[in-house]
Amino acid sequence: METSIFQYGFIIKGLLGAIFASITAGLAGTYVVSKRMVFLSGGITHASFGGIGIGYFIGINPIVGAAVFGILSALGVEYLSVKQRIREDSAIGILWAFGMAIGIIFIYLTPGYTPNLMSYLFGSILTVSRVDIIALGIMSAILILYFGIFYRTILYISFDEVFARTYSSYVDVFKYITTSLIALTIVLNIRMAGVVLVISLLTIPPNIAMLFTRVYFKIVIWSVLAGFVGTATGYAISYYAGIPVGATIIFTLVILWVMVKGITQLILKISKKRTLAT
């Protein structure tokens, strides 16, 4: 086994990764789930794989390529849906597969062996670097500030865009910024959970929170907590069992969802019985 210093660094890295991943995923995920953008976010994630492939091919950090692809595809879909010239779900479906195709083409065109492909698809602790953790930390700060400062503006635009347009001329600006930040959040979390599974990191925690609260602000808080439990536990299991971290995180989160669902159902039943008895 590794030296204790290495293990210590590893735990710190894991802990910080789990904290930042759950903050970013909780904030972005609550928006995505509330606004029913899960499919769009899945499209952005898979489109960004094209950027990873091109990043490999031209020899830059694949995450930078993924960020460019993710943001451009997010803005593209948002723009097309505003113009309403194309069916949004079809556009996303095309983008989804096209990004994957480009990614695979360029990875296979890249000379030499590409050992990290699995880590991008399913996440890997070993490839999560210091830079990744710092980037996620900065992203956490940006999202907390953005949602903290513009909370009501963002909430009201996403709840009722038509009404928001009657008092604000910034509706489209906010939509584009928020969608870009979500794309960036997804891309930065690819290292943690992988392309295939990252969308669940965003969508499962808010769904756990929504089992017992319907207030947007509280959903964010509980999502971050649920996300932390899921990522930290998943990280630990992944480390000891040698399974890709994305899979263990999602597995833990689903188990957590089932448990919370069971508990809330039980409480509901008991309180119903009580009201019937009295």
Next chain:
Amino acid sequence: MAYLFEMYSLSASYGANLVLQDVNFRVNENDFIGIIGPNGGGKTTLLRVILGLMKPVTGKMVFNSDLLNGNSIGYLPQMSTGDINYPVTVTDIILSGLMIGKGIISRMSASDKKKADTVIDELGLSGMSKSTLNELSGGQMQRVFLARAIIGNPRLLLLDEPGNFVDTTFENDFYEKLKELNKRMAILMVSHDVGTISSHIKSFACVNRSLHYHPSPEITNEDLLAYGCPIQLVTHGDVPHTVLKYHQ
């Protein structure tokens, strides 16, 4: 009587499709105007122009800046615009009616929240302030959206098909409420339910690309034909009935 706004030979279009043509229209303080006309005739477009969501292609629109500016128009859109499953509470939805005139960095003050509580009581929504829309009935939801429209105490209230989701038990209360509100604000109400609204409004405007103003609440079939304003008549009574055209 002081006017709130006036439109002069105004036209509006979606691309090449001209929806409003040469509209002259004046709305005064304390008006209560029912806006009727066929679907696609331009009723909602008229509201969109008033709200500044659509720019007229020709003609102009003049607001009486003493009484009315962008901040003092209340708006009740058609029900379909907000997602009823969205995790946002009744109080927060109503508070969004105060976003008009606030910047993008908006905090709601204690007095804003007090305004929300007042309007919640006024519209009989007490006890539902922390609910989300999917826990409410259609009539209650409509009251939430009405509350959002009037919380800022506007001088002009625009209602787009408010009857669509009002349950019958609330219907009378709803129109009574509008009558009361009409004492302090002018109301424009889009509807295709001429039968129901005629007993509540003061005058009609018939919109079918052009706009014809009819200065009394009674409107006859001949008027409608003269205005080129075919509409479906919906009536309410003890016995359900259908009105057919005369035999040839």
